[in-house]
Amino acid sequence: MNSREAERAPSALTPPPDAIPPVRHPEAPAPGELLGAHYDHCFGCGGGQPHGLHLQARAGDGVSITAEFTVQSAHQGAPGLAHGGVLATALDETLGSLNWLLRTIAVTGRLETDFVRPVPVGTVLHLQAEVTAVAGRKIYSTAVGRTGGPDGPVAVRAQALFIEVMVDHFIDNGRPDEIKAAMADPDQIRRVRAFEVNP
C-alpha cells in the first residue's frame, strides 16, 4: 500500500466534516418511476447482456432508489448460491443508479460489502440505496439487499464512495469500438444527458 492509499484506507467511507446533505435534482425522475438501463450492454442493468443482472431500479423519495434483481443460475458461486461478486455488483449497480437523482455522472471509487446471509438461486433480492452526504466530487452512499420481500431479512449491505466525473472519463478510457457505437446511438446520448446537470 503506498502512502496515498494508506491515507484513504480506514476512513474513506466516512464523510468529512464539510460534507453536506445530498440534494435531489429538480428534474430527477419522480418517486416510483422506473429508471431503465443507463447502457444497454451494462452487466448490471442492460438488456443486451444475456447473463447480466437485468437489475431494475426505481426512483424513491429524496435521494434514494429501490431495485430488484433475481439471482439466476448463471450467477452461482457455490452450488445453488449466488456468487458474492455478483451480489456486490448488484449493490454497486443500485448505488450507481443514485446518479439519476443527483443528475451527476459518478463512478465507484470504493465499495465495502457485508455478506450477511447466503442468497440461493431464484431469490429476488430487494435492494434499497441512498446518498448520505456529498463533499465536492465525493458522493457517500449506503445500500442493503433483503430477501423474501422489501421488508425481509438483510442478506447484503454496502457502503460506497462514488466520485463525480465528466463524460470524457468514458470517452477517453473506453475501448474505441464501443465508444463509437455508443456515441452513434441517439438513445444512449439522451441517457447520458439525463445524468448531466449542464448538458
Ligand SMILES: CCCCC/C=C\C/C=C\C/C=C\C/C=C\CCCC(=O)SCCNC(=O)CCNC(=O)[C@H](O)C(C)(C)COP(=O)(O)OP(=O)(O)OC[C@H]1O[C@@H](n2cnc3c(N)ncnc32)[C@H](O)[C@@H]1OP(=O)(O)O
Ligand atoms: C457517450 C459515451 C459514454 C457512454 C457512457 C454511458 C453511460 C454513462 C452514464 C452514467 C454512468 C454512471 C453510472 C452508472 C451506474 C452504475 C454502474 C456502477 C458503477 C461502476 O461500477 S463504475 C466502474 C468502476 N469504477 C471505476 O472504474 C473507477 C476507476 N477509477 C478512476 O477512474 C479514478 O480513480 C477516479 C475517477 C475514481 C478518481 O480519479 P480522479 O483523478 O478523477 O480524482 P482523484 O484521484 O483526485 O480523487 C478525487 C477525490 O476522491 C478521492 N478518491 C478517489 N478514489 C478514491 C478511492 N478509491 N477511495 C477513497 N477515496 C478516493 C480522492 O482522495 C480525492 O479526495 P479529495 O478531493 O478529498 O482529495
